Amino acid sequence: MIIPINIEAKDSKKYNIYIQELQELKFNTKVAIVTNPTVAKFHLQRALSVIKAPLVEVIEVPDGEEYKNIDTVLDILDKLFESKFDRKSTLIALGGGVIGDMTGFTASMYQRGINFVQMPTTLLAQVDASVGGKTGVNNKYGKNLIGAFYQPKAVHIDPVFLDTLPPREFSAGLAEVIKMAVMFDREFYNFLKEADFENRDDIVKIIAKSVTLKANVVNQDEKESGIRAVLNYGHTFGHVVENLTNYTTYLHGEAVAIGIVMANELALNLGLLSQEEADDIKKLLIKSNLPTNFEIKDVEGFYEHFFLDKKSSNGEIAFILPNGKIGTNIIKRDIPKDTIIKVLKKFEGS
Template identity: 45%
Template sequence: MTTLKVELGARSYPISIQANLLTQKDVLSAHLTTKKVVVVTNDVIESLFYPQVLQALEGYEVSKIVVPDGEQYKNLQTFESVISQLLAMSAGRDTTLVALGGGVIGDLTGFVAASFQRGIPFIQIPTTLLSQVDSSVGGKTAVNHPLGKNMIGAFYQPKAVIIDTKSLSSLPAREFSAGMAEVIKYGIIYDYPFFEWLEQNQQAIKQQDQQALQYMVARCCEIKAEVVAIDERESGLRAILNLGHTFGHAIEAEQGYGNWLHGEAVSAGIVLASAVATKMNWLEASEFSRIESLLSAFDLPIKAPTDMFFDEFVKHMRHDKKVQAGDLVFVIPQGIGKSVITKDIPEEVLRTVLS
């Protein structure tokens, strides 16, 4: 097992990573401080992994809440529904929530945990690649608003993150590819050797070699844990984790949540950010080509929707959480392995790229 730690003082927590981890009973119970447990999952994941979690929770008082599957259900209506069900089952501060599923479930459950009775403990069990390498770590919890993604939420850390890499075998190919956008992001913003490793190990990753997956997921979590420990609430450095997201969130909002998967939108966003960097002479054309090639190798989109141009992007980017004093703020690569947070992008450059 690979074990990492997110260092946040009294709120520090472990990340455990291994194949078939859900079948190991003590891995989950070691992080529980309450006898009551409510597992929040969706109607797809329930049949796949809930029986394993239930078996691992033998001896605990376990209930479940099942919500519909899909980004379009990550909203205040679903949030209220989960709160209502918790109240109906007399849950209280003596209850731990377990988020069993992908990024939607993790973000939703975390926000419920942060809000219900002003805060109850929760544990993340991410089952998608995107959630394993990104959204389950770092304590960002939220639901979407029609005008912007993740606009309603809180910073609230889990008690533990338990990652069973074997669960990735249940993912549709499109979902696995979407997760690879976040994986590749880490190499671009922070770790050139990791980017090279991804280029060299494409086949092992696609074939879901467990040793390769464990290393890949662990390296992503390690990078995110380092960044979060320095800047938990995204006042500075942590914003580099949003490479491709300013453009990507605009794509999701404009196209309708769920029509483009989050990772697909991020992939197109990474290419747009890289194109800006190339126009600014911050990124070599050869590096831009390598970024496009690696994204394409995992069947990710490298072009924005054909019906989105400058005005459509800016309309949504104005709602981005990184906007400062009315100025758009972007994460832009300055070569593979390095990135910068800047608002000094000339409008003519943006217009050229977004045309």
């Protein structure tokens, strides 16, 4: 299956997303595959076997979000200079979102920008991170604060990669899928309720639909000035949960699942979602083996954390909510503090 992307920017950018087992990829320039030891162990041979190029270099970086920083990017750049990569060379990101974000960012900088290709290997990267051209790294001030919008030349999504993915990582990817279904597509949401997450055909349908939904949003709003913000459903609360637990307790998608439950509670309070639908979404999260509970110890402290997020730097918090029912969305920026506190109190623990 091929999903075309056509971003309507001044310098119109077009590329394809391929969802299929990897096929031969021909390059007439030098290619470097950026990956990590975990992914390389399982999938590097598979990738190497399809890439045909005059020179294929493998650049391994350590595995982990803690290495998603400028130092690792500088290491990759050094390797490219050592191997005399030129402006026509191509970088291939073979890995999850961490590898994808760093490789894309490196490609955006090397000699003012070289081609890059995404080969995402986690569900999260396949349905979300590899689509849309956000690239970047973390620093001590926060996550993804240094980066660039830089679109790949192609995205090759091979569902076979997922066979080796730990179940928790798989579920974390499903959280982003559920997010998109609740925001944009009731029919897809119903499909997810019935789907068998261990069935290859169902997984391919899930990837294809998610990519289409995300691509549609990105095509309309590459730089997140409007509708792209809707992809942050569950994230306003989820980021606080990640932050309060020092990014160690939950995977990002798990925190998003909790954030979705919290956002739904807020929507319920504002008359934007029925109790029945909020419960239904929670059931789907549980079916996906995602957490749905979080005990807030300090409600005021939780509220204060919203303002640490880069997306609320002007003192306004954007809440992304269903707009009356599943499959619709609204961005709310004017919710009184009292209302939010009331919602947070619902999650208050001892």
